[in-house]
Amino acid sequence: MTIVLSSDALAGLLDRARRDYEELAARGLKLDLTRGKPAPEQLDLSGDLLTLPGGRHTAADGADVRNYGGLQGLPELREIFAGLLQVPAGQLLAAGNSSLELMHDCLVHALLSVLPGAEARWADQGRVVFLCPVPGYDRHFALCERFGIEMIPVPMTEAGPDMDVVERLVAEDPAVKGIWCVPKYSNPSGVSYSDETVARLARMETAAPDFRIFWDNAYAAHHLTDEPVQIADLLAACTASGNPDRAFLFGSTSKITFAGAGVAFFGSSPANVSWLTANNSKRSIGPDKTNQLRHVLFLRDEDGVRAHMERQRALLQPKFDAVQRILEAELGGTGLAEWTTPKGGYFVTLEVMEGCAEDVVRRAAEAGIVLTPAGATHPYGDDPRDATIRIAPSYPSLAELEQAMLGLTVCVRLSGYEKMLTT
Template identity: 55%
Template sequence: MALSDLSTADLAQLESQLFSEFDALAATGLSLDLTRGKPSPEQLDLSERLLSLPGEGDHMAGGTDVRNYGGGAGLPELRSIFAELLGVDVDRVIAQDNASLSIMYDLLTFAMLFGTPDSLRPWKDEPQLRWLCPVPGYDRHFGITEALGIEMVPVPLGPTGPDMDEVERLVAEDPSIKGMWCVPIFSNPTGAVYDDHTVSRLARMATAAPDFRVIWDNAYVVHTLTNDFPKVPDVDTIAAEAGYPNRFLQVCSTSKITFAGAGVSFLSSSRANLDWYLGHTGIRSIGPNKVNQLAHARFFGDADGVRSHMLRHRESVAPKFEAADAALTRRLGGYGVASWMMPEGGYFIDLEVVDGTATETVRLAKELGVALTPAGSAYPYGNDPDDRHIRLAPTLPPLVEVEAAMDVVGLCVLLAACRAAG
């Protein structure tokens, strides 16, 4: 029965039962972590062969000695693999060091200090800077814009992308809005996949700022939870046809494909944007880690090698998402106090609870030894105005711990909802 249909006496009885179970679990001394989307040791082991690559004596790639300086754009062999995965030409992709987050930070920092190829002046000299942030979204994105002093403007994110009516209205009338974060495939944390109509509108919309940029974070482009891989739209071509060839800055990495702490990142964009980026990185660096890039090229072989590798990841990750869904359903089904969408890829589940109870749910879970990402982290400045969203990350713990942790989460959601209803 829905919680809202319970009588006062039944609600009090349910709350008492939940408290008894809460106290019993508190005595067990749980210590479980669902805070961040990390690969499990089992997933990392899938790439163990990388530690022996490229191997002694294997250091030449396309006439380049990878042990030496240079090659700022990265190895063509590896770039061609990820160009195919991203659906772009190889000359529109560069390979860098570990973490696409570093590329994204550089992109905005360079724009702040020097402006973009389409800017009239450095962004730091603008009277005001604003940035669109689809919500719920990725907290590390928001950390970059906040650190650089760029005002963040939330826009709602639905199952097929952001509210484009609102996006188009904002960018058409406000030249201080310089860009937008987007995770177009298996969005963090909702699992949303932008549909073709949304992509087309983002590429073709008129903006008051001539140097408007979309940072297109394709972090989960091959992270399927099914046997199928998503279609990847060629956003650069669509935008160029509309007269905005420099709009998109697409990034991805191998961080959740091979070793999260020792991967390769990629930037795909127009030639003008890539030349601009490499012009600045060429000053701060004499080239990326090409030995690691060659190791990855040898490890994957080709784009199908990446896809095959990711299907092995799926075998490890998908059962955890299924277990999370089953545990939450057992605890919360029928009460009408929570909702969540099971994604077809990515690393997260976005749990929506009764308004005003997300923070309390996280606090209760912590008392039971289950660490969750702070409520509000999926919003700019950590401020979820409805205190409704909780990001769950089931990939790191073993399956049995996922089941236990999600059961605790469900208990805490229901207990917090009872308190709010009382």
């Protein structure tokens, strides 16, 4: 990322960056690029959900959705999402509104009850370790911190986590109980796992018999191009490799319909589904089936989901295009930064000069542009290179996003040219 410039040339570039920053700070902006929330216009696409189910209160099998029961969720909703999530409908649970909640519960249940294939609870086995591909999702890391689970960073490649590192770590240490994966349009890099990566995850030898892949397929239907990325079927690969219980799959409609009132899904082997259902029966007598019925009536079928996501794409793609356009215009060829061009998902990863991310985020905040904290993409908030910044283009209006991105590039130039002059 380094370029060779004379001291005079660098001084001139730094002087311009300082003037640009002074002008930026004087504008009194209040812009937020912190989290990948759907914009109001995206939520409006699902407005008809609020009018449903229109007096209807029975599921396809005649069950009264207003009443208790139905721990697995409505069969017709599971049928709609089975193909998209690559889980047979009979092995898919439809739950409440939060897949993060399901991940939380799976960790708690694994700590406090015996997983299929395990000899004891995780809580009784001493040290518990998770592998964390980086850059990764801060809420995954927060769950591990909450429960005292040790985290080991694993580098991401263009095909997914570095499988040589993963295979070595899982084979040598029985304390390694799991790995976090966002397999399609990863948060925040946009990487999608190759077929070979999926196959190696499914068949690798693990020292822990109760090892689990936490497969957070949050962006299964969230495409930004005309050529949707397809990933291999992890659950089928695990079964074919003789490890049918290895995968916990998660998904939700949180960025499809209403972020705060969607439906979350869990898929796995029959043994794991029975394990989770039995444990969840102690905390709930059934999910919100009325909301699930709303989703059935609104989305109708798998093709309905795809059509709805094309309308989402029409709102999101111009924002992602604006991010790319501004980064290239302001930082292209400078040697100050590199960035991803995702084919789907909700984020763009900006890699600035080593040692500059925290400074860029601080200066942006002082100028009224709030970003996700530097380090959030790594376990314990510690990015050893201090270089990774996550950009979330979805929530601001296009005009606000363009202002924020132009301001961010000013901060990158200021921090980067200062770094160049001092090294």
